[in-house]
Amino acid sequence: MNTRITELLGIKHPIIQGGMAWVAEHHLAAAVSEAGGLGLIGGANAPAEVVREEIRKAKALTKKPIGVNVMLLSPHADEIAKVVVEEGIGVVTTGAGNPEKYIEMWKAAGVKIIPVVASVALAKRMERYGADAVVAEGCESGGHIGEQTTMTLVPQVVDAVSIPVIAAGGIGDGRGIAAAFMLGAEAVQIGTRFVVSDESIVHENYKQRIIKAKDIDSAVTGRSHGHPVRCLRNQMTREYVKLEQEGKSFEELEYLTLGKLREAVQEGDITNGTVMAGQIAGMIYKKQTCKEMIDEMMEQAEKLLNR
Ligand SMILES: Cc1cc2nc3c(=O)[nH]c(=O)nc-3n(C[C@H](O)[C@H](O)[C@H](O)COP(=O)(O)O)c2cc1C
Numbered sequence: 001m002n003t004r005i006t007e008l009l010g011i012k013h014p015i016i017q018g019g020m021a022w023v024a025e026h027h028l029a030a031a032v033s034e035a036g037g038l039g040l041i042g043g044a045n046a047p048a049e050v051v052r053e054e055i056r057k058a059k060a061l062t063k064k065p066i067g068v069n070v071m072l073l074s075p076h077a078d079e080i081a082k083v084v085v086e087e088g089i090g091v092v093t094t095g096a097g098n099p100e101k102y103i104e105m106w107k108a109a110g111v112k113i114i115p116v117v118a119s120v121a122l123a124k125r126m127e128r129y130g131a132d133a134v135v136a137e138g139c140e141s142g143g144h145i146g147e148q149t150t151m152t153l154v155p156q157v158v159d160a161v162s163i164p165v166i167a168a169g170g171i172g173d174g175r176g177i178a179a180a181f182m183l184g185a186e187a188v189q190i191g192t193r194f195v196v197s198d199e200s201i202v203h204e205n206y207k208q209r210i211i212k213a214k215d216i217d218s219a220v221t222g223r224s225h226g227h228p229v230r231c232l233r234n235q236m237t238r239e240y241v242k243l244e245q246e247g248k249s250f251e252e253l254e255y256l257t258l259g260k261l262r263e264a265v266q267e268g269d270i271t272n273g274t275v276m277a278g279q280i281a282g283m284i285y286k287k288q289t290c291k292e293m294i295d296e297m298m299e300q301a302e303k304l305l306n307r
Helices: 004-009 026-034 048-061 077-086 100-108 120-129 150-160 174-182 204-212 235-245 250-257 260-267 279-283 290-305
Strands: 015-017 039-042 066-071 091-095 112-117 134-137 165-168 187-190 218-221 229-232
Touching (some): 015 039, 015 290, 026 039, 026 048, 048 077, 066 077, 077 100, 112 120, 120 150, 134 150, 150 165, 204 260, 218 235, 235 250
Parallel strands (some): 015 187, 039 066, 112 134
Antiparallel strands (some): 218 229
């Protein structure tokens, strides 16, 4: 399945692994790239030198392209933007803001720029600023989300921009990939399914929580303050939503979740931790290697799309 995205990124399959905070480290990124997709190191709030180390470790595991997700709200975003160039990374995805101030530096270094967007307006703005493609991410996704669904957002973004569009949110098998292509996407970004891959360093409790999840098991916290986050229901989400309904301030609520994703990912606290995962968790039944996941999804998608 050759598309403008596989051409742009020099990858075999039109599958990108989401740049997930605490999850998207070098083992996962390298495994996805080795399997023919694009693996991403998630910059999140990590210091720049940690990101540099992760890039180097991933490169020691694969000669295939890998990318970096730069979270623009990070206090380290300026340094990470430079590390990306110094380490010869060919593609960045960006989240939580406008990457405008880095575009000149990245373009000069030949870095492909792919912002993650949750609206048509932002997609058009990113195209004007010189983005090479956009990830249109629907609210089915795990983690920080917008309000549009993947089904409605992707075709509207496809119609609004001429750069290629990558669909994200709620894609977990070949049917999802085929559907995204029918909506006009030229690749997909997948997060939740890769969390349970064999190469993912996420705690076993977290993986089992995703595997056991049903369709209705995710909840959205923070919507009342305009910072919605999708994760699997537990004591933490119940407490958060209760305090939200009581009208607590954003700062008080944020305090409740401080460090909670790390506790869930690394320590396996799936009761009080933040178990970020998307609605597609209900359809993820087993652990596999990234290669098995990608091969299975591509075979199914190609059959459905008759390629
Ligand atoms: C545990 C987790 C952490 C995430 N962290 C980030 C992040 O730091 N930056 C980002 O751009 N997206 C983040 N995302 C979103 C993913 O990159 C991806 O777009 C999303 O998971 C796709 O939807 P899906 O979960 O339905 O596959 C995260 C998702 C998950 C599940």
